[in-house]
Amino acid sequence: MSSAIQLSHSAMGNIVSLEGTPKIRIVIVEKHAAVRRALCKRLSATSHLDVIAAIQEPAEAGAFLSALDAPNKCGPFADVILLGLQNETDEELFKTIETVKHLSRYSAAIIVLAPFADEVERRLMEQAGVASYLLKYIDSPGLIREIESASHRYSTSVSRGM
Numbered sequence: 001m002s003s004a005i006q007l008s009h010s011a012m013g014n015i016v017s018l019e020g021t022p023k024i025r026i027v028i029v030e031k032h033a034a035v036r037r038a039l040c041k042r043l044s045a046t047s048h049l050d051v052i053a054a055i056q057e058p059a060e061a062g063a064f065l066s067a068l069d070a071p072n073k074c075g076p077f078a079d080v081i082l083l084g085l086q087n088e089t090d091e092e093l094f095k096t097i098e099t100v101k102h103l104s105r106y107s108a109a110i111i112v113l114a115p116f117a118d119e120v121e122r123r124l125m126e127q128a129g130v131a132s133y134l135l136k137y138i139d140s141p142g143l144i145r146e147i148e149s150a151s152h153r154y155s156t157s158v159s160r161g162m
Contacts, residue, residue, distance in 0.1 A: 023050040024151045025077070027108070029061040030054070030084035035136070039082065042140045049147065052078060058099040065106045078108040079151045084136065085114045085121075093121065097128045104129030109154035111146060113138075 026049060030036045036054045043049045055061045065077065081103055088096060103110055109131040114121065122133040131150040134143070 021048065023048050024147060025050050025052045025079045026082060026147065027052060027061065027065070027078045027080070028054045028082045028084075029056075029058055030082070030113075031056055031086060032084070035084060039084075042143070043147075045140075046144055049144065058083065058096065058103075062099065062102050065103065065108075078106065079154070080147050081106075081108045081110045082147075083110055083112050083130075085112055087115055093124070097124055100125060100128040100130060109150035111150055 026043060028036055028039050028043075028051060030039065033056070036056070040051050040054050043051050053064060055064060061081065061083075065081075083096075083100065083103070085096065086092070100110060100112070110129060111132045111134060112125050112130045113134055113136045115136050117135060125133050131154060132146050134146060138146070
């Protein structure tokens with residue numbers, strides 16, 4: 001694996017929080033190292049969240065999830081994928097939309113973190129399969145609530161076969 005992928009020590013295990021409920025497993029995909037580190041720190045401070053990987057490139061995220069979604073694995077590997085957007089050209093935006101479509105095939109809710117609000121981008125991302133479109137400067141409690149909500153909504157819809 002590339003050095004741009006950082007795995008947590010619990011990435012291969014079935015982690016359970018102290019309360020006895022499974023932790024929400026999160027994969028962070030963000031090009032900027034400082035933002036990846038800040039997200040890891042913010043989310044790791046919450047006992048029921050487990051950042052299992054921090055990945056620099058969206059293309060690497062697909063390969064990473066595909067390798068871990070092998071037939072010998074049981075259950076979804078990640079519950080939530082946080083995908084950081086950049087100030088992108090239209091061409092880059094359409095590549096990102098294709099990446100979102102690819103990532104949406106895995107058993108995880110996708111939350112996009114955008115640097116600024118763009119209604120057209122938000123709609124395109126929702127059509128591609130994201131659960132939430134948020135601004136990067138969201139406060140920690142708000143981000144954690146969105147992760148919990150997206151994880152719950154997605155797991156409920158998957159269990160119902162939706």
